Amino acid sequence: LAKTTQPISMDSYEGQEVNITCSHNNIATNDYITWYQQFPSQGPRFIIQGYKTKVTNEVASLFIPADRKSSTLSLPRVSLSDTAVYYCLVGEGNTGGFKTIFGAGTRLFVKA
Amino acid sequence: EADIYQTPRYLVIGTGKKITLECSQTMGHDKMYWYQQDPGMELHLIHYSYGVNSTEKGDLSSESTVSRIRTEHFPLTLESARPSHTSQYLCATRRAFSGANVLTFGAGSRLTVL
Numbered sequence: 001l002a003k004t005t006q007p008i009s010m011d012s013y014e015g016q017e018v019n020i021t022c023s024h025n026n027i028a029t030n031d032y033i034t035w036y037q038q039f040p041s042q043g044p045r046f047i048i049q050g051y052k053t054k055v056t057n058e059v060a061s062l063f064i065p066a067d068r069k070s071s072t073l074s075l076p077r078v079s080l081s082d083t084a085v086y087y088c089l090v091g092e093g094n095t096g097g098f099k100t101i102f103g104a105g106t107r108l109f110v111k112a
Numbered sequence: 113e114a115d116i117y118q119t120p121r122y123l124v125i126g127t128g129k130k131i132t133l134e135c136s137q138t139m140g141h142d143k144m145y146w147y148q149q150d151p152g153m154e155l156h157l158i159h160y161s162y163g164v165n166s167t168e169k170g171d172l173s174s175e176s177t178v179s180r181i182r183t184e185h186f187p188l189t190l191e192s193a194r195p196s197h198t199s200q201y202l203c204a205t206r207r208a209f210s211g212a213n214v215l216t217f218g219a220g221s222r223l224t225v226l
Contacts, residue, residue: 034214043147043202043217044155087155100145100206100215101171102155 004088009107018075020106022088025069033064033071036087036102044087044102048073075108083110115139118203118218125193126226133188133221135203143206144186145215146170146178148199155202161186193225 005023012018024033032051036044048055050062050071061074075082087105115138125131135144142163147155147170157170161180175197176190190197200222204215 036215038155040151041200041220041222043204043220044215045217046214049214100160100204101157102147104154 004090004103006086006088006103006106008104009109011109011111012078013111014079015077018078018082018108018110020073020075020086020088020108021070022073023070024088024090027068027090031068031090033062033068034089035060035062035073036089038085038087038105047086078108078110080110080112082108084108116203116205116216116218118201118221120221121219122222122224124224124226127192127194129193129225131190131193131223133201133203133223135186135188135218136184137186137205138184139205139207139216140183141205141207142183143213144180145204145206146176146186146188147202147204148172148174149202150199159188193223195225198223198225 032049034049035047037047038044048057048060048062050064052064055062063072085105085107087102117136119134144161146159148158149155156172158172158174159170159178161167164180167178167180176188178188180186200220202217202220204217206213206215
């Protein structure tokens with residue numbers, strides 16, 4: 001499984017765009033990049049997944065450069081309710097292994 | 113959306129008691145997982161299952177055991193609970209997405225051992 005590195009924490013203000021970058025230098029050819037969000041006392045929730053270039057859904061955008069050694073989760077115009085821990089995971093291809101390991105994640109604090 | 117259920121949501125018990133945390137899903141997913149998480153700390157994988165009659169230990173050593181007799185159920189058991197077992201236990205299933213698999217989590221079971 002590819003190891004990921006994310007900032008431990010980030011602060012932002014309501015209405016700002018937040019970008020969280022994840023490094024994954026040893027990503028494999030068939031690996032996908034998946035981001036989860038976790039609120040206190042809840043299980044993580046899937047946000048977005050991508051393989052290359054850019055992916056956008058109603059919640060976030062995911063930017064992946066051509067070398068795929070990093071990725072950036074972009075949250076547009078955050079609100080207080082976006083305060084959570086965000087996890088970047090690499091792997092999980094449909095033919096890949098089954099162990100899903102979460103790292104420490106990035107704690108995002110959104111202030112009023 | 114997610115049909116994965118964990119019971120009990122909260123449990124307070126005394127040391128030495130045997131407890132079973134239930135996890136059930138109605139989606140027919142083969143792969144299921146148990147994670148342990150202390151407040152404000154990382155998620156640790158403690159058990160996972162490929163399917164019926166298949167269980168594996170995760171990366172964090174745990175005194176708990178699991179069974180997978182039916183696809184829908186993946187219960188976790190502690191034979192003799194201790195205060196060190198106090199934690200939140202999260203069950204998840206793995207489903208295929210457009211590109212790769214993603215996990216869907218239950219609401220969790222918060223265990224307190226006195």
